[in-house]
Structures are given as structure tokens and as C-alpha cells.
Amino acid sequence: MHLQHDWENLNVLHKNRLPARSTFFSYKNKQEALTYDRGDSQGFLLLNGNWKFDYANSPMESPSDFYQADYSTDHWADITVPSHWQLNGYGKPHYTNVQYPFPVEPPYIPSENPTGSYSRTFYVTKEALQGKVHLMFEGVDSSFHVWVNGYFTGYSQGSRLQSEFDITHFVREGENRISVRVYQWAESSYIEDQDMWWLSGIFRDVYIFSKPDVHICDLFLNGTLEPGYQDGRLNFEIALSGVYQDHSVEIEIQQEGTVVALHKQGAVEETVTGSIHLDQVKSWNAETPFLYDVVVTLLNPEGEVVEVIPHKCGFRTVEIKGGQLLVNGVAIMFKGVNRHDAHPDYGRAVPLRSMMEDLVLMKQHNINAIRTAHYPNDPRFYDLCDQFGFYVIDEADLECHGLTKIGQPHVLSNDPAWEHAYLDRMERLVERDKNHPSIIMWSLGNESGFGQNHVSMYEWAKRRDPSRLVHYEGETREILLEDHFIPTKDPVATDVHTSMYTPIEKLKVIGGLTYLNKPHILCEYAHAMGNGPGGFKEYWETFYAYDRLQGGFVWEWVDHGLRQFTEEGKEYLAYGGDFGETPHDGNFVIDGLVRPDREPSPALAEFKKVIEPVVTSDFNDMENTILVQNRFDFSDLSTLQCEWFIEADGQILAGGMVDVPAIPANTAKVVDLPIHLPTVVKVNTDYWLNLVWKTKEKTRWADSGHTVAWSQYELPISRFAQIETPYLGQLxxxxxxxxxxxxxxxxxxxxxxxxxxxxxxxxxxxxxxxxxxxxxxxxxxxxxxxxxxxxxxxxxxxxxxxxxxxxxxxxxxxxxxxxxxxxxxxxxxxxxxxxxxxxxxxxxxxxxxxxxxxxxxxxxxxxxxxxxxxxxxxxxxxxxxxxxxxxxxxxxxxxxxxxxxxxxxxxxxxxxxxxxxxxxxxxxxxxxxxxxxxxxxxxxxxxxxxxxxxxxxxxxxxxxxxxxxxxxxxxxxxxxxxxxxxxxxxxxxxxxxxxxxxxxxxxxxxxxxxxxxxxxxxxxxxxxxxxxxxxxxxxxxxxxxxxxxxxxxxxxx
The missing domain is CATH 2.70.98.10 (Beta-galactosidase; Chain A, domain 5)
Incomplete structure (x- = not known):
């Protein structure tokens, strides 16, 4: 008889985990709330830092009662949370791309299942115990049990998703103890088979926080545009918990510190819903990511503040019309990248500063879109995407690519026994991230075949959030394979046609199909492994040639190399097989536009150039004019300045500024160039005209004078002559x-x-x-x-x-x-x-x-x-x-x-x-x-x-x-x-x-x-x-x- 553990039981995805909700924090007043500093929120206590740690080869070998109050962990090692235990000397990192590193027998996993036991103490004030106390894990790979002060608190799985528990009845004033047992493998590992390192442990933030007895347990803020795309509407849905009768909710919308709308509504239902209209709203897009502050205040029957919740909100509309994906009525181009969480020292425990560094580099290189390949990212990452301006495809933590190795790519996706596990990942993704304007598409996952479970995910997502589109490549792949790369129908469980690595010639055929009603994007292309890719130019010429083709996402942003040192102290970056693991997929994990230390590769410069937002052509050297094309989707060229200079032999001979009008987005205009040709032309010398487009003002991601585009033309003024060779002596x-x-x-x-x-x-x-x-x-x-x-x-x-x-x-x-x-x-x-x-x-x-x-x-x-x-x-x-x-x-x-x-x-x-x-x-x-x-x-x-x-x-x-x-x-x-x-x-x-x-x-x-x-x-x-x-x-x-x-x-x- 097989003993079915929680970690390999499809009927036990969670125990005591609270329903998924959006990420927000509760404050005592508006002043504190508008700092957005979670450290100032009610009862917030970050549990990151030093924990005691024990490593065992299997759950059976791990200490069984370590969570008891009288169990001493003094002899245990120390480990930093967040981190992966493999990067702290326990077990070893293991890289596979497609294949599973264990026998394929879902839902069962190996008996040798490395297990990490964690323990630490923390202190809670009397004030923090006035209401509810919750415990939040933002990411644990792959499944875990948790105890507080010896009491069983819960179980959860879903490595890149939040797990929240109510620990009100377990905590006490003063010293408390939390104990966590983490399992490397669970039945969920079958649907977490992404192309990356297998790394385990508590790798994202852990914290506790408190809530009033009557509190807001969830909110859904959806800023959209009215027809005509000028006015805005904030649709809100606020869920309450506790004895909420006679309470009221106040919603305030602020624009750069000024209140532009105020709405108050009594709490007569458990969920308060409604909408607020704003005239002439400043819309959100990736080029001008304007955000309003929405301040939600819960008031008691006496009108006193119970709690205040702030959230950034952007107003934008996403829709499909005429076979194109429109944001705010405009067909956009996805100049995107696929981004894994990866750091050379910390693996997927990526620090906030590294996320910031990624986004700054992306903006500096004209990138406007990110696919969170292939799982939800740290919640703070989406705050940054909202602020910096990126179109995000937010992907469910779901991939079972290894099933292709046994010839059954669709087996789990069509198995009703796995439907709950599939839906759980979609629900938790959408509920957590639903308030971010940067997210314009949900993704059902990656490389999981295609089946009824995907259809169920799609239908649930569209019911819960009809304002966004849904993406999934697996169905398009099946259509393309059936139709020999000439699709005859639109997919049903994805709102866009999406494919991977489609050759340019086939992409041209797809782009020309006028009977399809959905746009086509490449969710992966231009595999950036090693020296390459080549061919960016031709891909982008093709994208711009067909209306239904709307760009794509380069695979991928960063090499996943792990920093290691030889015995002599020489640094290198490790990839699959370097830790003695088998099976592995070698250096296939080294395929990014930036190196692990974020040093840009030559390919990133190439990508920046090809997707630059200003393109010039038709230089007329007789009249000194040039055609300037604005390839921004929304912005005119008023934020840029154009410098010209003439260069010969590496020296600048003349230069100045070009008076460029505020050419509207996606239009072109002939512009006069005030160039002055050299009066003396040197023999056997080439002369080059350079045009450089730079930012006028400092931005969040670059100083003023940052180059966003450039072009170069050879001037037809060169003179060539044979120079007489003097006597050279004799040989x-x-x-x-x-x-x-x-x-x-x-x-x-x-x-x-x-x-x-x-x-x-x-x-x-x-x-x-x-x-x-x-x-x-x-x-x-x-x-x-x-x-x-x-x-x-x-x-x-x-x-x-x-x-x-x-x-x-x-x-x-x-x-x-x-x-x-x-x-x-x-x-x-x-x-x-x-x-x-x-x-x-x-x-x-x-x-x-x-x-x-x-x-x-x-x-x-x-x-x-x-x-x-x-x-x-x-x-x-x-x-x-x-x-x-x-x-x-x-x-x-x-x-x-x-x-x-x-x-x-x-x-x-x-x-x-x-x-x-x-x-x-x-x-x-x-x-x-x-x-x-x-x-x-x-x-x-x-x-x-x-x-x-x-x-x-x-x-x-x-x-x-x-x-x-x-x-x-x-x-x-x-x-x-x-x-x-x-x-x-x-x-x-x-x-x-x-x-x-x-x-x-x-x-x-x-x-x-x-x-x-x-x-x-x-x-x-x-x-x-x-x-x-x-x-x-x-x-x-x-x-x-x-x-x-x-x-x-x-x-x-």
C-alpha cells in the first residue's frame, strides 16, 4: 500500500492557506500610506535574515519534531533567507531544459527527496496583536509545511506563488518561533519543469503583518478608458472581512498629490463594487506610464479610520480589433524580452536592486515589453514595471515540457485529476497581480501541450478579469502543426496567435493571412545563446511589413550562469553538468542578451538599434533633407533632440542641432538638415553625416542626453587620387x-x-x-x-x-x-x-x-x-x-x-x-x-x-x-x-x-x-x-x- 504524502497528493494542494488576493499593505493613516513603505504598515515584520537550517536526504530522515518548543536547533547551521540551499552548500544545483531529473510517474516523486528544515524566532508587540496576524511566504520551492510556536499552521505548494496563513491564534506577545519544512520535490514538480536550474528553499520574502478585526481582505482596481480613449473609469471591487455592517469605504483618487475624485460608499455587502468616472484622464502606456494614487479608506460607524490602503493605478484599455492588439486604441509593437529570475550568486532569490538594474537596462535599450518566463515574478517587480513602463505578459507557474520525452505532451493537460492544480495556479496568479496596469495579458503557462485544463484556465481568467487578454503558445503550436504552418483558424483558449522561433519566411506567410481575426506575436524568437543571434534586422522588417504581426519577445534576457571559482581562485560561470548532476542540458541555460553580471552582450546593442524609435531614410544630399519616421506608439518627438555632426578620419568637422518638429507617433515627415559641408575636402578621405537622437530631460531610467537612436550616411564629397610613391631604397x-x-x-x-x-x-x-x-x-x-x-x-x-x-x-x-x-x-x-x-x-x-x-x-x-x-x-x-x-x-x-x-x-x-x-x-x-x-x-x-x-x-x-x-x-x-x-x-x-x-x-x-x-x-x-x-x-x-x-x-x- 502506497502512503500518500501531502507533497505527492493531487487532492492536497494546500492546507489552511488563505484565499489568494492582491498584494497590498494596510496603514493607519493616509500620510503613512502614501509613502508606500511596507515597513510602516500595520504590524509588518520582515522575517528575512538568519535562520537555523538542517538538511536531510529525504523527509523521513529530517527531524520529525523540530517544530516543538523544546527542540533545540543550536547545533544546526545558519542559512540566509531568502536563498536556495543548493547555493549554500547543501545538495547541488541541477539544470535541465526539457527533461525531468527524476522518473516520470506522475504524481509520484522519488523517495530520496531532499528536505530542508528551517527555524527562527521573532518578536511580536502587544499592539500588533490587536487584530488579525497573518504570515506570508512569497516564494518557496517546491512545497512546505509550516508551524508557529509548535502549532501546525498549514501546507502549500506552487513555488513562485504567495501562500498566506492566519496565525492569529498561534502567536503571542514577545518571542515566537516559526518552523518550516521544505521539500525539493512534490507532485507539483511535474508542472514546474521550466528551462532553468532546479533550486530549492525559501527564496522570496517572508513576513508577518496585522489587520484590524474588520478589514479589507482584497481589492480589485481596474482603471480603463471610456470609448474615445479620453475619459477614464475606475472599476473597483473591495472585499471585506469581519463584522463590516455599518462600516463605509472611501475611495480617493489623487493625481500628483491633488485629489481629483472622491467616492464614499456604505458597506452593505461583503464585497463593495462600483465605478468612478474621470474626465480627460492621463492614460497609462509603456512610453508615458502615468500612475494615479488610489487611496482606499475603511471607516467604522463613527467615521473613524480603521485602515488605509494605497495602490498605484493606471488607466488603459486592452482589446483586439481588426486582427490587431490595441492599447488605448493604438496597435502597439512588442519590443520585448523573456525574463527569468536569475542571479549569479543568488539564483532566483533576486534582490530588488537587481530587478531595478534589469529594468533600467531594458529601458535604455528601447525594450518595452516583458514576458515573465515562465512563472509569476516577485510582487515588487510588477510595481516597478508599472512605474518604468513595460507591457507585461504575466505567466502562470506551469510547464510540463518533460512529458514530450515520453511522447505524451498533452497527458496532464487533458487529465481531469490535474484540473484543480492547473486552475489553482491561474487563480493565484490573477488574484495576486490583478491591479497592475503593466500586465496586459495573462499567460496560461509554457510548453505544457494543450488540453481541456487550459481551456478551463482560460475560461476562468476571462470570467474573473475580462479587461485583459489571455496568451498561450501551446494551442497555436498545435494549429500550426496541423496546418503545416499556415493556420486555417483562430485559437479558442488564447486571444492571440503566438508562436516560437518561427522562421522569417513562414512568418511572412502568416502575416499575410487576411482571414484570421487575431494578431500574431512571437513569444520567443532570436535565441540569444552565445555569439548571436543574427537576423534581428530581417525579423523587424517583417514585423513592420504586416499589420497582424506585432513584434515579439527575445529568448532571453539574462544568462543563468552561477558564479564559481577554481581551486586557484579563478572565477567562472557554471552551467549544466558543472556540479556533477545528471541528466543535464549543458550550457543551454546560457542564452541571454546580458551576461549573469548584467554586462550587456553585443547582441543587446544590436537589438537596441533594430528596435530604435526614430528611423531616418531618403537622405537627399542635394537639398539636405531627410525623412524622419517616428516609431513610438504614443509619443511625439518633442522629448528628444537631434544632433548632427560630420566626421572624417575620426574627427568631428562640424555639427549642430536639427530643428525637428513634434512628429506624432507612427508618422513621418521630411526634415531640413542645417548641415555645413567642409570647404576643403581632403584627398582619399571618407566623410560621414551622423544623426543622433537623445533625451532632452532626465528620466527614471536615464540621464538627459541618453542616446535612443542614430543613423549615419556617407557624404558624396570624397576625392580620390593616386599618391606618388617616393624612392623606397633597394632590397x-x-x-x-x-x-x-x-x-x-x-x-x-x-x-x-x-x-x-x-x-x-x-x-x-x-x-x-x-x-x-x-x-x-x-x-x-x-x-x-x-x-x-x-x-x-x-x-x-x-x-x-x-x-x-x-x-x-x-x-x-x-x-x-x-x-x-x-x-x-x-x-x-x-x-x-x-x-x-x-x-x-x-x-x-x-x-x-x-x-x-x-x-x-x-x-x-x-x-x-x-x-x-x-x-x-x-x-x-x-x-x-x-x-x-x-x-x-x-x-x-x-x-x-x-x-x-x-x-x-x-x-x-x-x-x-x-x-x-x-x-x-x-x-x-x-x-x-x-x-x-x-x-x-x-x-x-x-x-x-x-x-x-x-x-x-x-x-x-x-x-x-x-x-x-x-x-x-x-x-x-x-x-x-x-x-x-x-x-x-x-x-x-x-x-x-x-x-x-x-x-x-x-x-x-x-x-x-x-x-x-x-x-x-x-x-x-x-x-x-x-x-x-x-x-x-x-x-x-x-x-x-x-x-x-x-x-x-x-x-x-
Whole structure:
């Protein structure tokens, strides 16, 4: 006979838990109430801090009577609440994405069920005991029993939801004791299978508070707009507890401290309902998140204040019309992200300051929407979203993705025995968060198949709160699978079509379907794992091209790495498998736009650029006009100022302000530019017009002068000319069977005929380059190369490349010819080679042509002719060189300052940039190809004395690193990387794009690098910066392509 414990009994979700309600605090008067400081509310006592803790491998092994008053916990360890016990040395963190880490036998869970017992004392004043005393847990993973002063208080589950208990009869004046037993696993774990670490314990706030005997036990404040979207209406529902007869409720609405409405109503029912009309209300939206103060006062029969409850309220309307989602009558664009609770030191016990940091970063990067993937967040998080201005999809704590591993994705969602558990999570979500204007959609959960239990959740949510929409991707997924990605019907249990990682071409088809009545959003797309994603630009061009497509939510905001240290004290960020746990899903948890320490990745800058709210086009260089498009949904451009400046050679030549009218949202206007072109145009110089849009005033999330958008145009005023080359001196050449040694007035080098490579390239007696250019086709695989998502028809390109031996290509030198010019001004070395991998016959027949001039300049021309049947695409085409480690100061003219690739380059602009080799490196948690600079015209590498190496070409990509490709590929963490005593320099004609194939779309066709014949030319020159700057050198060695370009046509970057 199986003993059914509370933690694996579907009939016992809770014991003694009070009904779910909205989050608010009770105060004695309005003055205290309007501080919104919960610490000043009635009887509030925060129980965070130091608790005593005991860890056991199972409930049976945990102390059975530890909650008794005479049980001593002095020998127990200390633990901080909130926290996870795995991050305090008990058990170990465990990461899985889909699969369950235990046998799949719902509702049963393993007998070895790690259990944490908590205990602490607290003190209650006599004043706090005048009415009701309640105990609140805001988050306990996964289920728990609680005792107060030895009395059983209750049981609850639902890790990311509040559990409230009435402890009035258990507490006493003075010292009290609370005891909690927490179980790592419960039957609820089957529906808490989200893509994240399994972490246990009391991880959110715990507190007690008091209420008068007659009190407000819940309130629902729904600020909406009347038809016409000008006037507002506050619908209220106030639930009372106790002997409320003859009491009354007063509702006051304040606008920035001024009372704009006052309503008083007698408490003749247990629930007081009504509405208040406001003329010309200031509406709430994510751009102008105006909040009113609603002060609810409960008065006794004598008219005396019993309690005062404050709440922020925003007036806004959410609806669907004409197949579009409208906020306040406007079709909005979701420029959103999925956000998990994640912190490198605290896991999901995220401090308030970290929540603030997230939201500030999001606003600074033009993000306007958040999906709380995949569970309700800390209640304070929604207060911040209301204030900062975000559209929120608030998601139920429900996912059973692991059932796909046994081929039964819908089994729990269709099982009536689980309906109560499903509904419980929806009810508690809605009741807790129903007063937040930022929440415009409820979500039924994530990746839980689809079934009748979802329908029940949807129907309950729409009955309880018809003012909001409901979201769930699972039903749309079923429709798309049934209809081969061309949906023939609207879903019934979600108010929007919503899908994940939908390829752009299929998204275009969906966007064009006019018979559907609901809008389409991507609840997940652009999987931001490692170096990537690529293709933001094309996604957003598609969103803007179709009315029914209304943006989406990038997966995801933050890497979930946990901070760890090697025995030598070197820091790294851990992911799945690093704690010895099995099964696990590796580094799939490292997939955010920001690193765990909130350092933005290059992808975040790319995302900011692509979703910027001001877009310019149609620059007319004859009339100095430009078309300015306002992509805000509500705001005109009066809050921004536009600066212009003309730049050449990294210097600003002229600048000023553009007089921009207050262009209304979602409209465009031609604007005059007061630009002044240079009166003197330097030869062989590019001139760039830059427009920068900045905030005029300080905001909650940025200082004045914060850049929100920018654009850049090349001005058609450049003049190109061949600069005469003076006498360079003569070369000396020692041509032998295996080597050719060449020396000029200030340089010398050796050409090794056996390997076809320049060696020991010296300038002024100082070694600059130990190994010269050699063709290189491999890159350290990025996550999007390594992983392939069969669900989205994306396979691992690394696997395909390795099957063809691209990583192992070898050189065979066929022959070398050396030709010396009669005037000894130059030497031409022609080297013929065959490049091919072992085992296979495909490869390239290659001709290297080196023209070496007396000043040390080397022009490198490489031609490759494809032979045999190789892979369809290549990782890169370029050369690898080894430069001395002291040449670590880098300047370049090209796109920057960010890392950039062909399908992720919108955030970079043309200028002269500088950095160090160290800072060119992007420290991805899982090391991989990084640091590429794209569309470069020249780059220089100098050491402290000014000696340098100058590289130029038409355009090229380059990376410079203290780590080799082999090191980056072999390393699993940043701590595995050790600097080499040299710089590995890659100069590439092109690299394969980034894409997001780790979970989603492969690299788009236009960004793939086809395996075909190629030609590639660049030059190298050693120099002394004390005599010639890189800019001066760039004028002398301008490329043939640059000289021939059409200078009458402007270009947009």
C-alpha cells in the first residue's frame, strides 16, 4: 500500500492557506500610506535574515519534531533567507531544459527527496496583536509545511506563488518561533519543469503583518478608458472581512498629490463594487506610464479610520480589433524580452536592486515589453514595471515540457485529476497581480501541450478579469502543426496567435493571412545563446511589413550562469553538468542578451538599434533633407533632440542641432538638415553625416542626453587620387632552395618555401610577426554552429563542417617562384598550394602572390579554385597570422566599436576606433568565436614605442586575440583560457553569419558563406607611428576599389 504524502497528493494542494488576493499593505493613516513603505504598515515584520537550517536526504530522515518548543536547533547551521540551499552548500544545483531529473510517474516523486528544515524566532508587540496576524511566504520551492510556536499552521505548494496563513491564534506577545519544512520535490514538480536550474528553499520574502478585526481582505482596481480613449473609469471591487455592517469605504483618487475624485460608499455587502468616472484622464502606456494614487479608506460607524490602503493605478484599455492588439486604441509593437529570475550568486532569490538594474537596462535599450518566463515574478517587480513602463505578459507557474520525452505532451493537460492544480495556479496568479496596469495579458503557462485544463484556465481568467487578454503558445503550436504552418483558424483558449522561433519566411506567410481575426506575436524568437543571434534586422522588417504581426519577445534576457571559482581562485560561470548532476542540458541555460553580471552582450546593442524609435531614410544630399519616421506608439518627438555632426578620419568637422518638429507617433515627415559641408575636402578621405537622437530631460531610467537612436550616411564629397610613391631604397635578396630572405632599409623577413609562409618579419630590428598569412577556414564554433534544432529544421553546421574535415585542412606546397625587379624595388613570390582535409579529396587549388616592396609593404593576393565535392558552406575564408604580443594597441577604420558580423552589424557605425587586444575579446560564458570587426578598411597594431603593423584592403573582417582558435574551441569556461605570448590575427574576406540555430532559424541565405572559388587581397606594412600615423598611411595605400567607387551616390549604414 502506497502512503500518500501531502507533497505527492493531487487532492492536497494546500492546507489552511488563505484565499489568494492582491498584494497590498494596510496603514493607519493616509500620510503613512502614501509613502508606500511596507515597513510602516500595520504590524509588518520582515522575517528575512538568519535562520537555523538542517538538511536531510529525504523527509523521513529530517527531524520529525523540530517544530516543538523544546527542540533545540543550536547545533544546526545558519542559512540566509531568502536563498536556495543548493547555493549554500547543501545538495547541488541541477539544470535541465526539457527533461525531468527524476522518473516520470506522475504524481509520484522519488523517495530520496531532499528536505530542508528551517527555524527562527521573532518578536511580536502587544499592539500588533490587536487584530488579525497573518504570515506570508512569497516564494518557496517546491512545497512546505509550516508551524508557529509548535502549532501546525498549514501546507502549500506552487513555488513562485504567495501562500498566506492566519496565525492569529498561534502567536503571542514577545518571542515566537516559526518552523518550516521544505521539500525539493512534490507532485507539483511535474508542472514546474521550466528551462532553468532546479533550486530549492525559501527564496522570496517572508513576513508577518496585522489587520484590524474588520478589514479589507482584497481589492480589485481596474482603471480603463471610456470609448474615445479620453475619459477614464475606475472599476473597483473591495472585499471585506469581519463584522463590516455599518462600516463605509472611501475611495480617493489623487493625481500628483491633488485629489481629483472622491467616492464614499456604505458597506452593505461583503464585497463593495462600483465605478468612478474621470474626465480627460492621463492614460497609462509603456512610453508615458502615468500612475494615479488610489487611496482606499475603511471607516467604522463613527467615521473613524480603521485602515488605509494605497495602490498605484493606471488607466488603459486592452482589446483586439481588426486582427490587431490595441492599447488605448493604438496597435502597439512588442519590443520585448523573456525574463527569468536569475542571479549569479543568488539564483532566483533576486534582490530588488537587481530587478531595478534589469529594468533600467531594458529601458535604455528601447525594450518595452516583458514576458515573465515562465512563472509569476516577485510582487515588487510588477510595481516597478508599472512605474518604468513595460507591457507585461504575466505567466502562470506551469510547464510540463518533460512529458514530450515520453511522447505524451498533452497527458496532464487533458487529465481531469490535474484540473484543480492547473486552475489553482491561474487563480493565484490573477488574484495576486490583478491591479497592475503593466500586465496586459495573462499567460496560461509554457510548453505544457494543450488540453481541456487550459481551456478551463482560460475560461476562468476571462470570467474573473475580462479587461485583459489571455496568451498561450501551446494551442497555436498545435494549429500550426496541423496546418503545416499556415493556420486555417483562430485559437479558442488564447486571444492571440503566438508562436516560437518561427522562421522569417513562414512568418511572412502568416502575416499575410487576411482571414484570421487575431494578431500574431512571437513569444520567443532570436535565441540569444552565445555569439548571436543574427537576423534581428530581417525579423523587424517583417514585423513592420504586416499589420497582424506585432513584434515579439527575445529568448532571453539574462544568462543563468552561477558564479564559481577554481581551486586557484579563478572565477567562472557554471552551467549544466558543472556540479556533477545528471541528466543535464549543458550550457543551454546560457542564452541571454546580458551576461549573469548584467554586462550587456553585443547582441543587446544590436537589438537596441533594430528596435530604435526614430528611423531616418531618403537622405537627399542635394537639398539636405531627410525623412524622419517616428516609431513610438504614443509619443511625439518633442522629448528628444537631434544632433548632427560630420566626421572624417575620426574627427568631428562640424555639427549642430536639427530643428525637428513634434512628429506624432507612427508618422513621418521630411526634415531640413542645417548641415555645413567642409570647404576643403581632403584627398582619399571618407566623410560621414551622423544623426543622433537623445533625451532632452532626465528620466527614471536615464540621464538627459541618453542616446535612443542614430543613423549615419556617407557624404558624396570624397576625392580620390593616386599618391606618388617616393624612392623606397633597394632590397637585398638571398634566394635559397628552402627559404628566401628579403631585407629593405628598415625591415627583413624570411619566406619559407616549404610551408609557403612568411616568417620572422622584423622592423627596425624588432620582431613584428613570427608567422605570416596562411589560409584558414575554421572558426571556434559558436553555439549556433554547434547546436541544431530539429524542431525548427536547423541542423548543426559544425557537424557538417567536421564531416568534411574543414577543421583539419592541410597545406601541400606545389611550388614557389621568386621574381626580383630589375631596380630592386620589389620582389614577387608566387606560391602554388593544394589545400585539402585528410581522408577526403575535396579542397582548393590556391595561388598565393606576395609583392614585397622596399619600404616593407607586402601586398597579399590569394586566389582559390574549388576542387572536388566539399561542404556547401564554409565557416570563414581568410588568413591567420601570429603577431608579437606587445603589438596590442589596435586602431581600425571600419564598423565599430562593437563586435559585428554580416547578419549582426546594425549597431556598428563607420569611424576610426581604438581598443586593446584584450578588449576586443568578448568573454562569452561558453568560449567561442568572438570579437570580429566587420567591413574594415584598415587596421593597425602598435606597441608602446610606436612601432606598428598596418593592414589595409578594400574591406575585410579581422579578429585579434591572445587565444587561438583551437583554445577557444577546446575551452568549456572562461577559466580554461590562458593567454598565449603572442597575438593570433585573422584577416578574413568573410565569415559565415551567426543566425540562431541553437534554437530557431539557421543563418539566412544571404549571410552564408558559399564554398566556391574566391579571390582575396590586402596589404601589410610595418611602420613607426612617430613618423607616420595610420590615418596618413591610409591615404597613401587606398585600395583600387575605393578609388573607383561611384562618389555621387550616398550610402546608408
Amino acid at each position: 637585398t635578396v638571398q634566394d635559397k632552395a628552402s627559404t628566401t630572405k628579403i631585407a629593405g632599409p628598415a625591415f627583413e623577413l624570411t619566406f619559407n618555401k616549404q610551408n609557403g609562409r612568411i616568417e620572422d618579419f622584423c622592423f627596425d630590428g624588432q620582431l613584428v610577426m613570427s608567422k605570416g598569412p596562411l589560409l584558414h577556414f575554421w572558426r571556434a564554433p559558436i553555439d549556433n554552429d554547434l547546436l541544431g534544432s530539429e524542431e525548427f529544421n536547423a541542423s548543426s553546421v559544425t557537424k557538417r563542417w567536421k564531416e568534411f574535415g574543414v577543421h583539419a585542412i592541410q597545406h601541400r606546397i606545389i611550388g614557389t617562384d621568386v621574381t626580383i625587379s630589375e631596380d630592386l624595388q620589389s620582389v614577387v613570390i608566387q606560391c602554388e598550394a593544394k589545400l585539402a582535409p585528410p581522408v577526403l579529396a575535396w579542397g582548393f587549388h590556391v595561388a598565393y602572390l606576395y609583392t614585397i616592396h622596399a619600404n616593407g609593404r607586402i601586398v597579399v593576393e590569394i586566389k582559390g579554385v574549388k576542387t572536388g565535392e566539399g561542404p556547401q558552406y564554409l565557416p570563414r575564408i581568410g588568413v591567420e597570422m601570429v603577431v608579437e604580443d606587445t603589438y596590442d594597441y589596435v586602431q581600425w577604420y571600419g564598423l565599430g566599436p562593437n563586435e559585428a558580423y554580416s547578419d549582426s552589424r546594425q549597431a556598428s557605425k563607420m569611424s576610426i576606433w581604438s581598443s586593446t587586444v584584450d578588449h576586443l575579446h568578448t568573454p562569452y560564458v561558453f568560449p567561442q568565436e568572438n570579437g570580429n570587426r566587420h567591413q574594415t578598411k584598415w587596421a593597425s597594431f602598435t606597441e608602446e614605442s610606436g612601432k606598428g603593423l598596418f593592414i589595409s584592403g578594400s574591406t575585410f573582417d579581422f579578429t585579434a586575440s591572445y587565444y587561438t582558435v583551437e583554445q577557444l574551441e577546446a575551452a568549456k569556461h572562461t577559466c580554461d583560457l590562458f593567454k598565449q605570448p603572442y597575438i593570433t590575427l585573422h584577416v578574413d574576406q568573410q565569415q559565415y553569419g551567426l543566425g540562431s540555430a541553437s534554437c530557431g532559424q539557421e543563418v539566412q541565405e544571404q549571410y552564408r558563406l558559399e564554398n566556391k572559388n574566391f579571390e582575396f587581397t590586402f596589404s601589410m606594412l610595418p611602420y613607426d607611428e612617430n613618423s607616420h600615423s595610420p590615418i596618413a598611411l591610409s591615404k597613401k595605400f587606398i585600395s583600387v576599389i575605393d578609388k573607383a567607387k561611384n562618389v555621387s551616390k550616398s550610402e546608408i549604414i
